[in-house]
Amino acid sequence: MSDETFQPRIVGFLCNWCSYRAADLAGSARIKHASNVRIVRVMCSGRINPAFVLKALSLGADGVLVAGCHPGECHYVNQNYKAMRRFILLKHTLKQLGVDDARVKLVWASAAEGQQLAEAIDDLVDGVRKLGPLHWPRNWNENGRDEALENIAKEHAEVMEVPA
Protein backbone atom coordinates (compact mmCIF):
# COMPACT_ATOMS: atom_id res chain seq x y z
CA MET A 1 0.00 0.00 0.00
CA SER A 2 1.71 3.20 -1.07
CA ASP A 3 1.35 6.32 0.97
CA GLU A 4 2.50 9.66 -0.46
CA THR A 5 3.10 11.18 2.96
CA PHE A 6 5.09 8.24 4.30
CA GLN A 7 8.78 9.12 4.68
CA PRO A 8 10.74 5.90 5.24
CA ARG A 9 13.43 5.90 7.90
CA ILE A 10 16.42 4.10 6.49
CA VAL A 11 19.73 3.43 8.19
CA GLY A 12 22.75 3.34 5.89
CA PHE A 13 26.04 1.70 6.82
CA LEU A 14 28.64 3.11 4.43
CA CYS A 15 32.29 2.18 4.25
CA ASN A 16 34.81 4.92 4.88
CA TRP A 17 36.93 4.42 1.78
CA CYS A 18 34.44 4.22 -1.08
CA SER A 19 30.76 4.56 -0.32
CA TYR A 20 30.95 7.29 2.28
CA ARG A 21 33.11 9.25 -0.15
CA ALA A 22 30.57 8.58 -2.87
CA ALA A 23 27.93 10.12 -0.60
CA ASP A 24 30.27 13.04 0.02
CA LEU A 25 30.77 13.46 -3.70
CA ALA A 26 27.01 13.34 -4.31
CA GLY A 27 26.73 16.17 -1.79
CA SER A 28 29.48 18.36 -3.18
CA ALA A 29 28.25 17.76 -6.75
CA ARG A 30 24.76 18.79 -5.60
CA ILE A 31 23.20 15.60 -6.90
CA LYS A 32 19.57 15.46 -5.78
CA HIS A 33 18.50 12.29 -3.97
CA ALA A 34 16.04 11.20 -1.31
CA SER A 35 17.02 12.40 2.16
CA ASN A 36 15.66 9.36 4.00
CA VAL A 37 18.94 7.57 4.66
CA ARG A 38 20.67 8.24 7.99
CA ILE A 39 24.26 7.38 7.33
CA VAL A 40 26.53 5.57 9.76
CA ARG A 41 30.15 5.57 8.61
CA VAL A 42 32.06 2.37 9.27
CA MET A 43 35.65 1.65 8.30
CA CYS A 44 34.72 -1.23 6.00
CA SER A 45 31.62 -3.09 4.85
CA GLY A 46 33.30 -6.13 6.45
CA ARG A 47 32.87 -4.37 9.81
CA ILE A 48 29.11 -4.64 9.51
CA ASN A 49 27.78 -7.41 11.71
CA PRO A 50 24.33 -8.71 10.75
CA ALA A 51 23.37 -7.66 14.29
CA PHE A 52 23.61 -3.98 13.20
CA VAL A 53 21.00 -4.51 10.49
CA LEU A 54 18.71 -6.53 12.75
CA LYS A 55 18.99 -3.99 15.53
CA ALA A 56 18.16 -1.11 13.19
CA LEU A 57 15.02 -2.92 11.98
CA SER A 58 13.99 -3.87 15.52
CA LEU A 59 14.32 -0.25 16.66
CA GLY A 60 11.98 1.04 14.00
CA ALA A 61 13.97 1.48 10.78
CA ASP A 62 11.88 0.80 7.67
CA GLY A 63 14.91 -0.30 5.67
CA VAL A 64 18.68 -0.69 5.79
CA LEU A 65 21.34 0.14 3.21
CA VAL A 66 24.76 -1.51 3.32
CA ALA A 67 27.34 -0.05 0.96
CA GLY A 68 30.99 -0.85 0.32
CA CYS A 69 33.78 -0.77 -2.24
CA HIS A 70 33.34 -2.80 -5.43
CA PRO A 71 34.46 -6.43 -5.18
CA GLY A 72 38.20 -6.57 -5.73
CA GLU A 73 38.68 -2.96 -4.64
CA CYS A 74 38.37 -3.25 -0.87
CA HIS A 75 40.75 -1.05 1.11
CA TYR A 76 41.21 -4.07 3.39
CA VAL A 77 41.91 -6.49 0.50
CA ASN A 78 38.85 -8.75 0.59
CA GLN A 79 36.59 -7.81 3.50
CA ASN A 80 33.80 -6.69 1.18
CA TYR A 81 33.57 -10.30 0.00
CA LYS A 82 32.95 -11.20 3.62
CA ALA A 83 30.26 -8.51 3.71
CA MET A 84 28.71 -10.08 0.63
CA ARG A 85 28.61 -13.55 2.21
CA ARG A 86 27.20 -12.17 5.45
CA PHE A 87 24.60 -10.28 3.50
CA ILE A 88 23.44 -13.39 1.62
CA LEU A 89 23.21 -15.36 4.89
CA LEU A 90 21.25 -12.51 6.44
CA LYS A 91 18.88 -12.21 3.47
CA HIS A 92 17.96 -15.88 3.71
CA THR A 93 17.26 -15.46 7.42
CA LEU A 94 15.26 -12.26 6.95
CA LYS A 95 13.10 -13.93 4.33
CA GLN A 96 12.00 -16.51 6.92
CA LEU A 97 11.26 -13.72 9.38
CA GLY A 98 9.01 -11.96 6.87
CA VAL A 99 11.20 -8.96 6.09
CA ASP A 100 10.72 -8.05 2.44
CA ASP A 101 13.80 -8.24 0.20
CA ALA A 102 13.31 -4.63 -0.94
CA ARG A 103 13.91 -3.32 2.59
CA VAL A 104 17.52 -4.40 2.94
CA LYS A 105 20.00 -3.69 0.16
CA LEU A 106 23.68 -4.18 -0.45
CA VAL A 107 25.23 -1.85 -3.03
CA TRP A 108 28.76 -1.24 -4.22
CA ALA A 109 29.79 2.37 -4.82
CA SER A 110 33.31 3.62 -5.45
CA ALA A 111 34.47 7.05 -4.31
CA ALA A 112 33.80 8.34 -7.83
CA GLU A 113 30.24 7.01 -8.01
CA GLY A 114 28.22 9.73 -6.30
CA GLN A 115 25.59 9.54 -9.02
CA GLN A 116 25.26 5.76 -8.75
CA LEU A 117 24.95 5.88 -4.96
CA ALA A 118 22.30 8.62 -5.22
CA GLU A 119 20.33 6.45 -7.67
CA ALA A 120 20.66 3.40 -5.43
CA ILE A 121 19.35 5.44 -2.50
CA ASP A 122 16.39 6.69 -4.56
CA ASP A 123 15.61 3.13 -5.66
CA LEU A 124 15.72 1.83 -2.10
CA VAL A 125 13.58 4.68 -0.75
CA ASP A 126 11.01 4.19 -3.54
CA GLY A 127 10.87 0.46 -2.86
CA VAL A 128 10.41 0.92 0.88
CA ARG A 129 7.83 3.66 0.34
CA LYS A 130 5.79 1.26 -1.80
CA LEU A 131 5.92 -1.34 0.97
CA GLY A 132 4.92 1.11 3.69
CA PRO A 133 6.19 1.40 7.26
CA LEU A 134 7.67 -1.69 8.89
CA HIS A 135 6.99 -0.80 12.55
CA TRP A 136 8.64 -3.96 13.76
CA PRO A 137 7.93 -3.54 17.52
CA ARG A 138 4.21 -3.80 16.76
CA ASN A 139 4.79 -7.48 16.04
CA TRP A 140 5.31 -7.94 19.79
CA ASN A 141 1.92 -6.52 20.83
CA GLU A 142 -0.14 -8.85 22.95
CA ASN A 143 -3.86 -8.07 22.94
CA GLY A 144 -5.82 -8.85 26.08
CA ARG A 145 -2.71 -9.45 28.15
CA ASP A 146 -3.53 -7.10 31.04
CA GLU A 147 -7.06 -8.41 31.28
CA ALA A 148 -5.83 -12.01 31.35
CA LEU A 149 -3.41 -11.22 34.18
CA GLU A 150 -6.14 -9.45 36.14
CA ASN A 151 -8.43 -12.46 35.71
CA ILE A 152 -5.83 -14.77 37.23
CA ALA A 153 -5.37 -12.53 40.25
CA LYS A 154 -9.14 -12.22 40.66
CA GLU A 155 -9.75 -15.95 40.47
CA HIS A 156 -6.98 -16.67 42.95
CA ALA A 157 -8.54 -14.22 45.38
CA GLU A 158 -11.96 -15.88 44.93
CA VAL A 159 -10.55 -19.37 45.48
CA MET A 160 -8.98 -18.26 48.72
CA GLU A 161 -12.29 -17.00 50.14
CA VAL A 162 -13.57 -19.46 52.71
CA PRO A 163 -17.27 -20.19 52.13
CA ALA A 164 -19.49 -19.41 55.10
Place this chain on the structure above:
Amino acid sequence: MTESEKTSGKAKLALYWAASCGGCEIAVLGIHEKILDVAKAFDIVFWPCATDGKVHDVEKMPDGGIDVCLFNGGIRTSENEYMARLLRQKSKVLVAFGSCASEGCIPGLANLSTRDDVFNTVYRDTPSTENPDGLRPQPETKVPEGTLHLPVFYETLRTLDQTVEVDYYLPGCPPEAERIWDALTAILSGKLPPPGSVIGATTTVCDECPRKRTEKKIKKFHRTWEVIPDEETCLLEQGILCCGIATRAGCGALCPQVNSPCIGCYGPNEGTEEFGAQLMAALASVIDSDDPDEIERIIAEGIPDPAGSFYRFSLAASSLRRAKRPSNGNGAQPAAAQAARTGESH
Protein backbone atom coordinates in the same frame (compact mmCIF):
# COMPACT_ATOMS: atom_id res chain seq x y z
CA MET B 1 15.28 -11.17 58.34
CA THR B 2 11.75 -12.55 58.32
CA GLU B 3 10.17 -14.61 61.09
CA SER B 4 10.58 -17.91 59.32
CA GLU B 5 14.25 -17.25 58.50
CA LYS B 6 14.91 -16.67 62.17
CA THR B 7 13.38 -19.99 63.03
CA SER B 8 15.06 -22.20 60.45
CA GLY B 9 18.18 -20.15 59.77
CA LYS B 10 18.23 -21.50 56.23
CA ALA B 11 18.00 -19.57 53.00
CA LYS B 12 14.75 -20.04 51.12
CA LEU B 13 14.81 -21.57 47.65
CA ALA B 14 12.06 -21.74 45.04
CA LEU B 15 12.06 -23.47 41.66
CA TYR B 16 9.47 -22.89 39.00
CA TRP B 17 8.67 -24.29 35.60
CA ALA B 18 7.00 -22.16 32.90
CA ALA B 19 7.03 -22.92 29.14
CA SER B 20 9.69 -25.61 28.99
CA CYS B 21 10.05 -29.36 28.56
CA GLY B 22 10.89 -30.30 32.14
CA GLY B 23 14.51 -31.13 31.36
CA CYS B 24 15.71 -28.31 33.60
CA GLU B 25 13.90 -29.86 36.56
CA ILE B 26 15.64 -33.15 35.90
CA ALA B 27 18.95 -31.33 35.48
CA VAL B 28 18.62 -30.03 39.04
CA LEU B 29 18.42 -33.63 40.23
CA GLY B 30 21.49 -34.35 38.06
CA ILE B 31 23.64 -32.93 40.85
CA HIS B 32 22.91 -36.32 42.50
CA GLU B 33 23.68 -36.63 46.22
CA LYS B 34 24.63 -32.96 46.36
CA ILE B 35 20.88 -32.31 46.36
CA LEU B 36 21.15 -33.27 50.04
CA ASP B 37 23.61 -30.42 50.53
CA VAL B 38 21.10 -28.15 48.83
CA ALA B 39 18.43 -29.35 51.26
CA LYS B 40 20.88 -28.74 54.12
CA ALA B 41 21.56 -25.18 53.00
CA PHE B 42 18.11 -24.20 51.75
CA ASP B 43 14.51 -24.52 52.76
CA ILE B 44 12.74 -25.44 49.54
CA VAL B 45 9.63 -23.30 49.88
CA PHE B 46 8.12 -23.81 46.43
CA TRP B 47 8.90 -26.42 43.78
CA PRO B 48 5.68 -27.66 42.13
CA CYS B 49 7.46 -30.39 40.17
CA ALA B 50 8.92 -32.11 43.23
CA THR B 51 7.12 -30.89 46.35
CA ASP B 52 3.59 -30.03 47.34
CA GLY B 53 2.96 -26.33 47.33
CA LYS B 54 0.26 -23.93 46.29
CA VAL B 55 0.45 -20.65 44.46
CA HIS B 56 -1.54 -18.93 47.21
CA ASP B 57 1.18 -19.95 49.68
CA VAL B 58 3.58 -17.93 47.58
CA GLU B 59 1.08 -15.08 47.27
CA LYS B 60 0.97 -14.91 51.09
CA MET B 61 4.78 -14.69 51.46
CA PRO B 62 6.26 -11.28 52.19
CA ASP B 63 7.96 -9.49 49.28
CA GLY B 64 11.56 -10.67 49.06
CA GLY B 65 10.68 -13.62 51.30
CA ILE B 66 12.35 -16.08 48.92
CA ASP B 67 16.14 -15.78 48.83
CA VAL B 68 16.73 -17.49 45.49
CA CYS B 69 14.32 -18.50 42.76
CA LEU B 70 15.51 -20.68 39.89
CA PHE B 71 12.98 -20.00 37.13
CA ASN B 72 13.04 -22.19 34.04
CA GLY B 73 10.87 -21.87 30.96
CA GLY B 74 9.80 -19.06 28.69
CA ILE B 75 6.67 -16.90 28.98
CA ARG B 76 4.08 -18.52 26.70
CA THR B 77 0.81 -17.88 28.57
CA SER B 78 -0.70 -15.34 30.93
CA GLU B 79 -0.23 -17.87 33.73
CA ASN B 80 3.51 -18.04 33.00
CA GLU B 81 3.64 -14.25 33.17
CA TYR B 82 1.60 -14.10 36.36
CA MET B 83 3.99 -16.55 38.04
CA ALA B 84 7.05 -14.71 36.73
CA ARG B 85 5.77 -11.43 38.18
CA LEU B 86 4.77 -13.08 41.46
CA LEU B 87 8.10 -14.85 41.92
CA ARG B 88 10.01 -11.69 40.97
CA GLN B 89 8.17 -9.81 43.69
CA LYS B 90 8.78 -12.51 46.27
CA SER B 91 12.42 -13.30 45.43
CA LYS B 92 15.59 -11.45 46.38
CA VAL B 93 17.53 -13.16 43.59
CA LEU B 94 15.77 -14.34 40.43
CA VAL B 95 17.79 -16.64 38.17
CA ALA B 96 16.78 -17.32 34.56
CA PHE B 97 17.55 -21.01 34.71
CA GLY B 98 18.29 -22.71 31.40
CA SER B 99 17.91 -21.75 27.79
CA CYS B 100 14.10 -21.27 27.76
CA ALA B 101 14.05 -18.67 30.51
CA SER B 102 17.23 -17.03 29.21
CA GLU B 103 16.56 -16.92 25.49
CA GLY B 104 13.33 -18.74 24.61
CA CYS B 105 14.92 -21.98 23.40
CA ILE B 106 12.95 -24.47 21.26
CA PRO B 107 9.51 -23.21 22.42
CA GLY B 108 10.63 -19.80 21.12
CA LEU B 109 10.82 -21.18 17.58
CA ALA B 110 7.02 -20.99 17.62
CA ASN B 111 7.67 -17.27 17.13
CA LEU B 112 8.23 -18.16 13.47
CA SER B 113 4.48 -18.79 13.26
CA THR B 114 1.34 -17.32 14.75
CA ARG B 115 -0.90 -18.50 17.56
CA ASP B 116 -3.46 -19.63 14.95
CA ASP B 117 -0.80 -21.72 13.17
CA VAL B 118 0.21 -23.31 16.45
CA PHE B 119 -3.40 -24.12 17.36
CA ASN B 120 -4.15 -25.45 13.87
CA THR B 121 -1.22 -27.82 14.14
CA VAL B 122 -2.03 -28.99 17.63
CA TYR B 123 -5.84 -29.16 17.44
CA ARG B 124 -6.43 -29.96 13.78
CA ASP B 125 -3.53 -31.01 11.57
CA THR B 126 -1.53 -33.63 13.43
CA PRO B 127 -2.47 -37.16 12.25
CA SER B 128 -3.25 -38.26 15.81
CA THR B 129 -5.76 -35.44 16.38
CA GLU B 130 -9.47 -36.33 16.45
CA ASN B 131 -11.39 -33.06 16.73
CA PRO B 132 -14.46 -33.17 14.43
CA ASP B 133 -16.07 -30.11 16.05
CA GLY B 134 -12.93 -28.06 15.53
CA LEU B 135 -12.72 -27.20 19.22
CA ARG B 136 -10.10 -24.72 20.36
CA PRO B 137 -9.19 -23.79 23.93
CA GLN B 138 -11.12 -20.68 24.94
CA PRO B 139 -9.84 -18.23 27.55
CA GLU B 140 -13.41 -17.92 28.85
CA THR B 141 -16.12 -20.55 29.17
CA LYS B 142 -19.55 -19.95 30.64
CA VAL B 143 -20.93 -22.75 32.80
CA PRO B 144 -24.04 -22.68 35.05
CA GLU B 145 -21.84 -22.02 38.09
CA GLY B 146 -20.14 -19.02 36.52
CA THR B 147 -17.31 -18.23 34.10
CA LEU B 148 -14.21 -20.39 33.88
CA HIS B 149 -10.92 -18.96 32.68
CA LEU B 150 -8.00 -20.63 30.98
CA PRO B 151 -4.68 -18.81 30.76
CA VAL B 152 -4.35 -16.86 27.51
CA PHE B 153 -1.90 -18.34 25.03
CA TYR B 154 0.26 -15.44 23.82
CA GLU B 155 1.06 -14.71 20.18
CA THR B 156 4.74 -14.34 21.01
CA LEU B 157 6.81 -16.34 23.44
CA ARG B 158 8.90 -14.01 25.55
CA THR B 159 11.99 -14.62 27.62
CA LEU B 160 11.95 -14.10 31.36
CA ASP B 161 13.93 -10.85 31.14
CA GLN B 162 11.53 -9.44 28.54
CA THR B 163 8.89 -9.86 31.25
CA VAL B 164 10.51 -9.06 34.60
CA GLU B 165 13.96 -8.01 35.78
CA VAL B 166 16.39 -10.92 36.01
CA ASP B 167 19.42 -11.01 38.32
CA TYR B 168 21.40 -13.92 36.85
CA TYR B 169 21.36 -16.25 33.89
CA LEU B 170 22.31 -19.89 33.87
CA PRO B 171 22.47 -20.97 30.22
CA GLY B 172 22.14 -24.43 28.71
CA CYS B 173 19.50 -26.84 27.48
CA PRO B 174 19.61 -27.97 30.17
CA PRO B 175 22.38 -26.44 32.30
CA GLU B 176 25.01 -29.05 33.13
CA ALA B 177 24.93 -30.37 36.70
CA GLU B 178 28.42 -29.01 37.50
CA ARG B 179 27.41 -25.52 36.39
CA ILE B 180 24.25 -25.71 38.52
CA TRP B 181 26.34 -26.68 41.50
CA ASP B 182 28.82 -23.86 40.75
CA ALA B 183 25.93 -21.40 40.68
CA LEU B 184 24.38 -22.66 43.91
CA THR B 185 27.72 -22.54 45.75
CA ALA B 186 28.35 -19.04 44.39
CA ILE B 187 24.95 -17.97 45.72
CA LEU B 188 25.54 -19.64 49.10
CA SER B 189 28.98 -18.12 49.55
CA GLY B 190 27.81 -14.73 48.30
CA LYS B 191 30.54 -14.76 45.64
CA LEU B 192 28.31 -13.66 42.81
CA PRO B 193 29.23 -11.68 39.71
CA PRO B 194 27.50 -8.31 39.18
CA PRO B 195 23.71 -8.54 38.71
CA GLY B 196 22.67 -9.17 35.13
CA SER B 197 25.62 -11.53 34.53
CA VAL B 198 25.59 -14.97 33.06
CA ILE B 199 26.97 -17.44 35.58
CA GLY B 200 29.23 -19.50 33.35
CA ALA B 201 32.29 -19.67 31.13
CA THR B 202 33.58 -16.77 29.07
CA THR B 203 34.91 -18.72 26.13
CA THR B 204 33.41 -20.82 23.32
CA VAL B 205 32.64 -24.49 22.86
CA CYS B 206 35.56 -24.70 20.39
CA ASP B 207 37.92 -24.14 23.32
CA GLU B 208 36.55 -27.24 25.03
CA CYS B 209 36.41 -29.32 21.87
CA PRO B 210 39.25 -31.81 21.38
CA ARG B 211 38.90 -31.99 17.59
CA LYS B 212 41.79 -30.98 15.33
CA ARG B 213 41.43 -27.61 13.67
CA THR B 214 43.46 -26.48 10.69
CA GLU B 215 41.78 -24.26 8.15
CA LYS B 216 38.10 -23.68 7.57
CA LYS B 217 37.13 -23.46 3.92
CA ILE B 218 33.67 -24.65 3.04
CA LYS B 219 32.40 -25.28 -0.47
CA LYS B 220 29.38 -27.29 0.61
CA PHE B 221 27.42 -27.71 3.81
CA HIS B 222 26.20 -31.18 4.70
CA ARG B 223 23.17 -31.96 6.83
CA THR B 224 23.97 -34.30 9.70
CA TRP B 225 22.09 -37.23 8.15
CA GLU B 226 23.98 -36.99 4.87
CA VAL B 227 27.46 -37.88 6.09
CA ILE B 228 29.26 -39.78 8.81
CA PRO B 229 31.86 -37.27 9.90
CA ASP B 230 35.49 -38.07 10.58
CA GLU B 231 35.86 -38.33 14.35
CA GLU B 232 38.98 -36.24 14.78
CA THR B 233 38.67 -33.27 12.45
CA CYS B 234 36.72 -30.13 13.27
CA LEU B 235 33.10 -30.69 12.23
CA LEU B 236 32.78 -27.26 10.66
CA GLU B 237 35.85 -27.94 8.51
CA GLN B 238 33.99 -31.01 7.27
CA GLY B 239 31.13 -28.81 6.15
CA ILE B 240 28.79 -29.59 9.03
CA LEU B 241 27.10 -26.53 10.50
CA CYS B 242 28.57 -26.65 14.01
CA CYS B 243 27.61 -23.71 16.22
CA GLY B 244 30.56 -24.14 18.60
CA ILE B 245 32.28 -21.04 17.21
CA ALA B 246 29.53 -18.78 18.56
CA THR B 247 28.39 -20.74 21.60
CA ARG B 248 29.38 -20.22 25.22
CA ALA B 249 31.42 -23.03 26.73
CA GLY B 250 30.31 -24.86 29.85
CA CYS B 251 28.99 -28.12 28.49
CA GLY B 252 32.41 -29.71 27.92
CA ALA B 253 31.72 -29.90 24.15
CA LEU B 254 29.50 -32.93 24.71
CA CYS B 255 27.93 -33.03 21.25
CA PRO B 256 31.09 -32.71 19.11
CA GLN B 257 32.64 -35.47 21.21
CA VAL B 258 29.96 -37.88 20.06
CA ASN B 259 30.32 -36.83 16.43
CA SER B 260 27.36 -34.48 16.49
CA PRO B 261 27.61 -30.75 15.82
CA CYS B 262 27.07 -28.13 18.51
CA ILE B 263 23.59 -26.68 18.07
CA GLY B 264 24.17 -23.68 20.32
CA CYS B 265 22.16 -24.48 23.45
CA TYR B 266 24.52 -22.57 25.77
CA GLY B 267 23.67 -19.33 24.00
CA PRO B 268 25.93 -16.49 22.89
CA ASN B 269 29.41 -16.15 24.32
CA GLU B 270 30.33 -13.41 26.78
CA GLY B 271 30.31 -9.95 25.22
CA THR B 272 27.89 -10.80 22.42
CA GLU B 273 24.13 -10.68 22.45
CA GLU B 274 22.75 -11.67 19.08
CA PHE B 275 23.69 -15.33 18.75
CA GLY B 276 22.46 -15.82 15.19
CA ALA B 277 24.16 -12.67 13.93
CA GLN B 278 27.47 -13.79 15.43
CA LEU B 279 27.09 -17.17 13.83
CA MET B 280 26.30 -15.62 10.44
CA ALA B 281 29.27 -13.27 10.78
CA ALA B 282 31.58 -16.19 11.55
CA LEU B 283 30.20 -18.52 8.87
CA ALA B 284 30.65 -15.80 6.24
CA SER B 285 34.37 -16.06 6.91
CA VAL B 286 34.58 -19.79 6.24
CA ILE B 287 32.46 -20.06 3.11
CA ASP B 288 35.09 -20.46 0.42
CA SER B 289 33.76 -18.43 -2.49
CA ASP B 290 33.81 -14.88 -3.80
CA ASP B 291 31.18 -15.49 -6.44
CA PRO B 292 27.68 -14.28 -5.43
CA ASP B 293 25.91 -17.03 -7.38
CA GLU B 294 28.06 -19.77 -5.88
CA ILE B 295 27.64 -18.34 -2.35
CA GLU B 296 23.89 -18.22 -2.94
CA ARG B 297 23.92 -21.87 -4.01
CA ILE B 298 26.11 -23.03 -1.07
CA ILE B 299 23.73 -21.39 1.40
CA ALA B 300 20.46 -22.32 -0.31
CA GLU B 301 21.46 -25.99 -0.68
CA GLY B 302 23.29 -26.44 2.60
CA ILE B 303 21.24 -24.35 5.06
CA PRO B 304 17.58 -24.77 4.07
CA ASP B 305 16.34 -23.43 7.42
CA PRO B 306 18.61 -20.48 8.26
CA ALA B 307 16.45 -18.95 11.01
CA GLY B 308 16.06 -22.33 12.68
CA SER B 309 19.75 -23.11 12.28
CA PHE B 310 21.14 -19.78 13.49
CA TYR B 311 18.46 -19.04 16.09
CA ARG B 312 17.52 -22.52 17.22
CA PHE B 313 17.71 -21.53 20.88
CA SER B 314 17.63 -17.76 20.76
CA LEU B 315 14.92 -16.54 18.39
CA ALA B 316 12.77 -15.09 21.18
CA ALA B 317 15.81 -13.24 22.59
CA SER B 318 16.99 -11.92 19.21
CA SER B 319 16.52 -8.29 18.13
CA LEU B 320 13.51 -9.14 16.00
CA ARG B 321 12.14 -11.76 18.47
CA ARG B 322 9.76 -13.32 15.97
CA ALA B 323 8.63 -13.48 12.35
CA LYS B 324 6.46 -10.65 11.08
CA ARG B 325 2.81 -11.13 11.94
CA PRO B 326 0.43 -11.07 8.97
CA SER B 327 -1.62 -8.39 10.73
CA ASN B 328 1.38 -6.07 10.87
CA GLY B 329 3.70 -4.20 8.57
CA ASN B 330 3.74 -2.99 5.02
CA GLY B 331 1.37 -0.21 5.89
CA ALA B 332 -1.63 -2.46 6.52
CA GLN B 333 -2.94 -0.33 9.36
CA PRO B 334 -3.74 3.37 9.62
CA ALA B 335 -1.00 5.66 10.88
CA ALA B 336 -2.86 6.75 14.02
CA ALA B 337 -3.29 3.18 15.22
CA GLN B 338 0.38 2.51 14.56
CA ALA B 339 1.52 5.50 16.58
CA ALA B 340 -0.68 4.46 19.49
CA ARG B 341 0.56 0.91 19.44
CA THR B 342 4.29 1.38 18.97
CA GLY B 343 4.26 3.18 22.31
CA GLU B 344 3.48 -0.17 23.93
CA SER B 345 6.67 -2.14 24.44
CA HIS B 346 7.00 -5.50 26.20
